[in-house]
Amino acid sequence: MLDAGVVVKELQQMRDEGHLSDALLRKAVRSLKSADDRYDWVGVYLVGEGEELWLHNYIGEPTEHAKIPFGTGVCGRAIAERRNLNIRDVSKEENYLACTPETQSELVILIRAGDEIYGQIDIDSDQMSAFTEDDEIALIGIADKLAEQLAAERR
Numbered sequence: 001m002l003d004a005g006v007v008v009k010e011l012q013q014m015r016d017e018g019h020l021s022d023a024l025l026r027k028a029v030r031s032l033k034s035a036d037d038r039y040d041w042v043g044v045y046l047v048g049e050g051e052e053l054w055l056h057n058y059i060g061e062p063t064e065h066a067k068i069p070f071g072t073g074v075c076g077r078a079i080a081e082r083r084n085l086n087i088r089d090v091s092k093e094e095n096y097l098a099c100t101p102e103t104q105s106e107l108v109i110l111i112r113a114g115d116e117i118y119g120q121i122d123i124d125s126d127q128m129s130a131f132t133e134d135d136e137i138a139l140i141g142i143a144d145k146l147a148e149q150l151a152a153e154r155r
């Protein structure tokens, strides 16, 4: 089970030691992937150029979706609509980009600080309706810590 408090503490410790967002984003993905069996694919997309999301790092099956235009797929929709998305059954989504045929549900949590959106944490599960409100709350805490570092670097 994911203990978001521990992950947030580890990320803050890395910040205190002088690590930058690249290291924190990789650490977050590693921590999430190993925290829960339901998290079959875990990745971070960052806002790139030309209204596109660019895949920063991931653990799981290789994906052909390294670049996703805003509005396309679940990831692109989350950023276009500026909100988190918990998709309980991806087969019911018309606007969906499959990573693997095994994926049943998907959770996208934005990495944001105030009005600024830096990217998102994307998690796929091979289980139907895998993600609960507890997952969402935990992931928001971790995403907020990542946003803190990204905001500090953009100042």
Ligand code: SME
Pocket: 041, 043, 063, 065, 068, 072, 073, 074, 075, 076, 095, 096, 097, 098, 099, 100, 106, 122, 124
């Ligand atoms: N399923 C996502 C694409 C990302 S891959 O699953 C890694 C989407 O529909 O945007």
